[in-house]
Amino acid sequence: MNDGGVRAGERVLDLFAGARLTPTQRRIAHCLVEHAGKVAYLSAAEVADLAGVSQPSVTRFAIALGYEGYPALRRVLRELTDGSDGERGREHNAMQGAIAAEADNLGRLCQQLERLEDVRRGAGLLVASRPLTVLGLRSAAPLAGYFGYFASKVHPDVRVLDTGGTSLLDRLDQARAAGADAMLALVLPRYPRESLEAVREARSMGYAVVAITDSAVSPVAEHADVVLPAAVGTRLVFDLHTGPMAMAMVVLQAMCDADPEPVQRRLERFEATATRRQIFQA
Structure with missing residues (x-):
């Protein structure tokens, strides 16, 4: 996964923070993170095939996260993965980028700790x-x-x-x-x-x-x-x-x-x- 894919995966990962997922649902979540650049444009059946689960499992996964179904989750995935980090990437060298990404991780952790x-x-x-x-x-x-x-x-x-x-x-x-x-x-x-x-x-x-x-x-x-x-x-x-x-x-x-x-x-x-x-x- 390139830097853009890593950043997209990190944004998708935030969707699951604090969620209690079944083993099958964790498998779907892992698939969404690993393939963040393309899953936002796949159907529920295609995601199911990619993750090695059933299509109803993908639908139940979306509902478990609080969405009406997979189409609603897919819209959110598109919003998360369509954003460009190119400008930010040009501002930093590789070492600075690593530390900036770590600061982003801490920022997400700070938000997560609003609920204790x-x-x-x-x-x-x-x-x-x-x-x-x-x-x-x-x-x-x-x-x-x-x-x-x-x-x-x-x-x-x-x-x-x-x-x-x-x-x-x-x-x-x-x-x-x-x-x-x-x-x-x-x-x-x-x-x-x-x-x-x-x-x-x-x-x-x-x-x-x-x-x-x-x-x-x-x-x-x-x-x-x-x-x-x-x-x-x-x-x-x-x-x-x-x-x-x-x-x-x-x-x-x-x-x-x-x-x-x-x-x-x-x-x-x-x-x-x-x-x-x-x-x-x-």
């Missing part, structure tokens, strides 16, 4: 879990560690699972036996199989799963109780994770807001300990 119901629901599940389990493998491992570092200042028992292997499920078992009933799963492209398997296993153990991922049609969405999408940057050789990192810190703030008095006591104890041990440069 899912964030607050996820935060409530996480702050009440003792211990709190945080999963992030491969590219998501640094983000899991980042979240875990700060979460440990306000939560008494945070367990970061940032390495895979045969012991991963053992550690999930151990946390569950210790009382954990919620897990934050950070699952980013290219969606490691091991992460998805761990999330499925966690659900079977009785965990509630709060997922931070790149879109509402991510493979992990099917297995999560709460999905918090935040787009990743795709203009450079390797993805930029500014959006997911911001979302992780938003979730942590919501956790603090959900249980303020114990959080404040823990923060005060940490500051007193840090001062006594001279941890930070004055």
